[in-house]
Amino acid sequence: ETGVTQSPTHLIKTRGQQVTLRCSSQSGHNTVSWYQQALGQGPQFIFQYYREEENGRGNFPPRFSGLQFPNYSSELNVNALELDDSALYLCASSSTGSGNTIYFGEGSWLTVV
Amino acid sequence: QQQVKQSPQSLIVQKGGISIINCAYENTAFDYFPWYQQFPGKGPALLIAIRPDVSEKKEGRFTISFNKSAKQFSLHIMDSQPGDSATYFCAASMHQGAQKLVFGQGTRLTINP
Numbered sequence: 536e537t538g539v540t541q542s543p544t545h546l547i548k549t550r551g552q553q554v555t556l557r558c559s560s561q562s563g564h565n566t567v568s569w570y571q572q573a574l575g576q577g578p579q580f581i582f583q584y585y586r587e588e589e590n591g592r593g594n595f596p597p598r599f600s601g602l603q604f605p606n607y608s609s610e611l612n613v614n615a616l617e618l619d620d621s622a623l624y625l626c627a628s629s630s631t632g633s634g635n636t637i638y639f640g641e642g643s644w645l646t647v648v
Numbered sequence: 649q650q651q652v653k654q655s656p657q658s659l660i661v662q663k664g665g666i667s668i669i670n671c672a673y674e675n676t677a678f679d680y681f682p683w684y685q686q687f688p689g690k691g692p693a694l695l696i697a698i699r700p701d702v703s704e705k706k707e708g709r710f711t712i713s714f715n716k717s718a719k720q721f722s723l724h725i726m727d728s729q730p731g732d733s734a735t736y737f738c739a740a741s742m743h744q745g746a747q748k749l750v751f752g753q754g755t756r757l758t759i760n761p
Contacts, residue, residue: 539691577751578737
């Protein structure tokens, strides 16, 4: 158990809809990152939040957005869903005081139909 | 320059044997190299990690070998067990900026009893 919890675990959405995924980081961790993992591939970095601000972004369009709250929990929002957005979305937490040690949650499986 | 290349894609090893997975990187700014283990339907779990100031790190049956001049690193699993059957990902990140992990493509390891 990493202490990183995500919800929901599975969901199905229709193309064009919007989705919000939630993450609670490990206690003491002030940095949250989101990754997208397509079936059979390695996770791809979406973005990272530190002190409630985006602190780095991967090669994802603006319809992928996020928030970090004062308690370090986070949300990932995806607008105008496309079929290719079907993937496992992973939340990862870390602390600026722990080097690069990053812990992942179990993920949220999103299916877009 | 941001890529991490991992091989082989799949690997079958007999119980008790040694499993070896290799990774190569291009970006010399990478300074943290973790390995993650992922079981079906689960998030990646941190297995072991190394920094480039050492050439080898061992934790139990798992060893990372690191060759800075060749920009390569590998995971060795000694006395491989059926419970080790999973997908393994190497990754790399930089200390500066966002704690962004760049993942390899993954290796599906099967340990035959």
